[in-house]
Amino acid sequence: xxxxxxxxxxxxxxxxxxxxxxxxxxxxxxxxxxxxxxxxxxxxxxxxxxxxxxxxxxxxxxxxxxxxxxxxxxxxxxxxxxxxxxxxxxxxxxxxxxxxxxxxxxxxxxxxxxxxxxxxxxxxxxxxxxxxxxxxxxxxxxxxxxxxxxxxxxxxxxxxxxxxxxxxxxxxxxxxxxxxxxxxxxxxxxxxxxxxxxxxxxxxxxxxxxxxxxxxxxxxxxxxxxxxxxxxxxxxxxxxxxxxxxxxxxxxxxxxxxxxxxxxxxxxxxxxxxxxxxxxxxxxxxxxxxxxxxxxxxxxxxxxxxxxxxxxxx
Amino acid sequence: xxxxxxxxxxxxxxxxxxxxxxxxxxxxxxxxxxxxxxxxxxxxxxxxxxxxxxxxxxxxxxxxxxxxxxxxxxxxxxxxxxxxxxxxxxxxxxxxxxxxxxxxxxxxxxxxxxxxxxxxxxxxxxxxxxxxxxxxxxxxxxxxxxxxxxxxxxxxxxxxxxxxxxxxxxxxxxxxxxxxxxxxxxxxxxxxxxxxxxxxxxxxxxxxxxxxxxxxxxxxxxxxxxxxxxxxxxxxxxxxxxxxxxxxxxxxxxxxxxxxxxxxxxxxxxxxxxxxxxxxxxxxxxxxxxxxxxxxxxxxxxxxxxxxxxxxxx
Numbered sequence: 001x002x003x004x005x006x007x008x009x010x011x012x013x014x015x016x017x018x019x020x021x022x023x024x025x026x027x028x029x030x031x032x033x034x035x036x037x038x039x040x041x042x043x044x045x046x047x048x049x050x051x052x053x054x055x056x057x058x059x060x061x062x063x064x065x066x067x068x069x070x071x072x073x074x075x076x077x078x079x080x081x082x083x084x085x086x087x088x089x090x091x092x093x094x095x096x097x098x099x100x101x102x103x104x105x106x107x108x109x110x111x112x113x114x115x116x117x118x119x120x121x122x123x124x125x126x127x128x129x130x131x132x133x134x135x136x137x138x139x140x141x142x143x144x145x146x147x148x149x150x151x152x153x154x155x156x157x158x159x160x161x162x163x164x165x166x167x168x169x170x171x172x173x174x175x176x177x178x179x180x181x182x183x184x185x186x187x188x189x190x191x192x193x194x195x196x197x198x199x200x201x202x203x204x205x206x207x208x209x210x211x212x213x214x215x216x217x218x219x220x221x222x223x224x225x226x227x228x229x230x231x232x233x234x235x236x237x238x239x240x241x242x243x244x245x246x247x248x249x250x251x252x253x254x255x256x257x258x259x260x261x262x263x264x265x266x267x268x269x270x271x272x273x274x275x276x277x278x279x280x281x282x283x284x285x286x287x288x289x290x291x292x293x294x295x296x297x298x299x300x301x302x303x304x305x306x307x308x309x310x311x312x313x314x
Numbered sequence: 315x316x317x318x319x320x321x322x323x324x325x326x327x328x329x330x331x332x333x334x335x336x337x338x339x340x341x342x343x344x345x346x347x348x349x350x351x352x353x354x355x356x357x358x359x360x361x362x363x364x365x366x367x368x369x370x371x372x373x374x375x376x377x378x379x380x381x382x383x384x385x386x387x388x389x390x391x392x393x394x395x396x397x398x399x400x401x402x403x404x405x406x407x408x409x410x411x412x413x414x415x416x417x418x419x420x421x422x423x424x425x426x427x428x429x430x431x432x433x434x435x436x437x438x439x440x441x442x443x444x445x446x447x448x449x450x451x452x453x454x455x456x457x458x459x460x461x462x463x464x465x466x467x468x469x470x471x472x473x474x475x476x477x478x479x480x481x482x483x484x485x486x487x488x489x490x491x492x493x494x495x496x497x498x499x500x501x502x503x504x505x506x507x508x509x510x511x512x513x514x515x516x517x518x519x520x521x522x523x524x525x526x527x528x529x530x531x532x533x534x535x536x537x538x539x540x541x542x543x544x545x546x547x548x549x550x551x552x553x554x555x556x557x558x559x560x561x562x563x564x565x566x567x568x569x570x571x572x573x574x575x576x577x578x579x580x581x582x583x584x585x586x587x588x589x590x591x592x593x594x595x596x597x598x599x600x601x602x603x604x605x606x607x608x609x610x611x612x613x614x615x616x617x618x619x620x621x622x623x624x625x626x627x628x
Contacts (some may be wrong), residue, residue, distance in 0.1 A: 253463020
């Protein structure tokens with residue numbers, strides 16, 4: 001029995017996973033506190049519950065994999081703005097709390113690991129992922145292994161430059177994909193249209209000037225209602241999303257490109273097809289390669305399943 | 315004694331290389347004919363001359379590495395427009411002509427292999443290269459190995475999209491880096507300015523409406539003379555070059571980014587510094603990473619040295 005845990009900004013999911021990769025038990029808790037110890041203690045409870053649901057003994061679990069929304073170097077979470085963490089020694093803390101060996105990894109990396117194994121790709125395959133949520137997360141696998149890069153900064157696919165001299169990005173630069181395709185970017189554009197330009201939109205009832213987040217479902221509802229502003233900002237996001245996907249495909253020629261995250265989950269295949277339509281004309285030499293682009297197959301479970309996988313392989 | 319050969323559109327260079335990587339002998343010939351057999355026969359002569367100059371016996375050479383300006387799959391050169399080749403079984407032909415085992419590889423990949431080993435990077439390092447010449451060639455090394463990708467199309471860094479809806483590229487797409495930073499792109503812009511818009515420029519004496527190529531030295535001379543048009547088109551090329559470099563650095567976090575090719579060699583450090591200045595503000599999290607970007611250390615020898623290297627390692 002393997003245990004994989006996904007610690008997100010709002011919820012913590014623990015899965016008990018069989019050696020064949022099947023989910024045998026699960027437990028979900030809100031991520032309430034912000035202190036690392038409190039979050040990890042709740043994660044440990046969730047893990048016990050998931051293993052219990054699977055009808056197994058927690059004593060038999062040798063190693064636990066944990067995904068966190070942060071860059072991770074040697075088990076230390078560097079910066080997790082969503083949790084308010086900076087340089088938190090998650091592995092050390094978790095090994096104390098769980099009483100067993102723990103592998104800690106960036107959540108987007110784990111999401112791609114989960115999808116990579118679900119897709120049954122060969123060990124020499126290359127893959128990348130774009131997770132369209134609050135930000136635009138990214139990850140790269142080469143020859144079956146997570147690409148970390150020289151300073152642990154590889155896979156920042158939200159910071160491919162898609163518009164020279166373009167919009168300011170939260171990272172401090174300009175023209176990044178994340179400045180066009182992220183909930184943060186969409187919200188900023190919508191607020192500016194509503195409250196600076198006085199645009200009419202069904203979104204006016206849903207969004208206030210001081211909102212700092214927007215739910216994907218709010219965007220989807222306005223999109224489905226044919227709201228002009230929603231259409232405009234989401235379509236722009238998808239256009240740039242496609243350019244970013246195409247650039248990485250021309251650079252890496254991956255066997256799999258996973259599109260995921262809250263916004264992709266909310267908009268579903270319509271968004272995936274639109275991004276593919278934008279990307280395909282930009283693929284070098286062989287546009288049929290667009291077929292490697294697909295929506296997450298594991299949905300919400302991808303990160304925790306990837307965590308269980310790395311718990312097994314170390 | 316190892317032999318590495320660089321078959322280019324205009325010249326063929328053969329190097330006899332010691333096991334320590336030092337050049338012991340060299341021979342250079344014009345690439346005159348276009349028939350694969352004739353080109354390979356001249357390459358074999360050049361190889362013999364280089365080995366002779368090194369004071370060694372050609373009989374002792376077990377394997378030969380050859381770089382060609384084409385994508386290579388299983389020893390077959392897929393498409394080499396500069397040589398007029400399509401689907402040429404170079405390895406098979408060369409093994410017949412050389413009478414020994416031959417390794418055939420794309421020239422840009424070999425150039426990066428040469429530079430990678432010259433830089434003494436560790437086996438788990440990542441690197442990429444941009445070669446600014448007639449086109450914009452690219453290559454990627456991950457964990458010390460050339461990244462080929464699912465269809466052998468990885469490393470097409472000239473086809474990162476740097477301008478949405480931008481200029482038409484020779485590849486049939488639009489907005490690619492190569493449509494802004496390649497001699498082909500610069501020449502198209504210069505011809506349009508001179509002959510469509512009637513712009514004044516020192517380049518008028520150097521370039522005719524039906525020219526299909528421009529020498530890097532012609533561009534450099536006009537640049538040095540402060541010619542407005544030359545400054546404008548080269549500066550634009552460098553700006554987009556910087557964006558492409560930054561995008562790949564955010565995706566891969568490489569330990570080395572090599573800038574090379576005829577235009578970089580002609581413009582020298584001034585161009586490398588300018589590209590770095592353009593790229594640095596776009597690097598995610600750590601702009602100091604720009605220090606990994608550098609000009610080719612091996613210059614014209616990089617491809618043949620990389621060929622000798624792969625001849626040894628297979």
